[in-house]
Every structure is written in C-alpha cells, then in structure tokens.
Amino acid sequence: FCFKDISNVFFSLGRLHPIKDFGLLIDAFSLFVKEDKNAKLIIAGGDDGEGEKLKQQIINLKLNNSVFLIGHIDFEDKKTLLNNCDYFTLASKFESFGIVIAEALSCGKPIVLSNKTPWKYLETNKCGILVENEEKSFANAFSEIKKLNYKPQEIKNYVKLNYDWSIIVNKFLSSIQNK
Numbered sequence: 001f002c003f004k005d006i007s008n009v010f011f012s013l014g015r016l017h018p019i020k021d022f023g024l025l026i027d028a029f030s031l032f033v034k035e036d037k038n039a040k041l042i043i044a045g046g047d048d049g050e051g052e053k054l055k056q057q058i059i060n061l062k063l064n065n066s067v068f069l070i071g072h073i074d075f076e077d078k079k080t081l082l083n084n085c086d087y088f089t090l091a092s093k094f095e096s097f098g099i100v101i102a103e104a105l106s107c108g109k110p111i112v113l114s115n116k117t118p119w120k121y122l123e124t125n126k127c128g129i130l131v132e133n134e135e136k137s138f139a140n141a142f143s144e145i146k147k148l149n150y151k152p153q154e155i156k157n158y159v160k161l162n163y164d165w166s167i168i169v170n171k172f173l174s175s176i177q178n179k
Helices: 022-032 051-060 075-084 099-106 135-147 152-163 165-177
Strands: 009-013 040-044 067-071 087-090 111-114 128-131
Touching: 009 022, 009 075, 022 040, 022 051, 022 135, 040 075, 051 067, 075 099, 087 099, 087 135, 099 111, 099 152, 111 135, 128 135, 152 165
Parallel strands: 009 040, 009 087, 040 067, 087 111, 111 128
Antiparallel strands: none
C-alpha cells in the first residue's frame, strides 16, 4: 500500500476475529468518511474467521476506496505501516495488554482505542483517545484526533519511559524484592 500524497491514514492490526471488532471500525469509518472523503483505513491481520464477512461489509457500505483489508503482514511491513500511517486504531472487545498498541505508540502514533483495553491512561498522557465500543464514538474520535496537536516525539518518549525493557525489568525486580 502506497502512502505517497495520502493524509489521514488510520491503521489497525490484529487477527480478523470477532473479539477484535473490525466490523465496528468499518461501520465507524463509514460515518467518518462522510466528513473526510480522503481518509483511509488499512486493516492488516490474518483471517481468523471474519475475513469474508468484513470484505462483504466493505462492499455493502461502498467503502472500496476507503477501507482496505490487506491480510497478514510480516514484521517489516508492520514497521512500514506503523511508521507511515497517521493514526492507529483498535476496537477490541478485550486485550490483556495489546503489544500492537505499544508498538504504535513507539512509532509516535496517536491512537483511537477501545476502552475495553488496559490502556486507561492513554488520554492523560496525551497519546490518544479512549472511546466506548460504539461506532458513533469511534467516528467522532476519528474526527477529534485530527484536530488535536499530538507530538510524535512526546508519544515515543512516553513509551520509552514506561515500557523500555530496562524499565520493565527494574519494576519486576522491585516488586519481587518488596515481597
């Protein structure tokens, strides 16, 4: 997928499974593109039972030029997409941690994220917007995130200060020593 001369690219990554709720993202994007006809949503991930249903949803909503299912991607493609998109989004109904969220933040990307994830401090740390798992909430957040002045370097610094391996190891060792 070529990003040249394209702005407002939203990227989402995960297996195409009902728990990831990509159908909700597609419905939300159908509302959002009424406002921003040039916006794009790229969804990458291996098919885990939802692929055909999502393709049909894109066709039914006439989003063929706005929403792209690109299938499974390798590590290099993931890096490229995370570095070149404008925003990351995830509508999961549940995430235990969501490593892809940390990966997107480490690339300095602001995130529109379901509040069903453990990233409750995303907004407090000026890294994105948490929303209810509802299409209008996501559509409104897609509009809102474009207006906010996120600073990629600050987002990267937040991840480095909180999720760098040395930080995690020290927190782990500290918790063991305090027991």
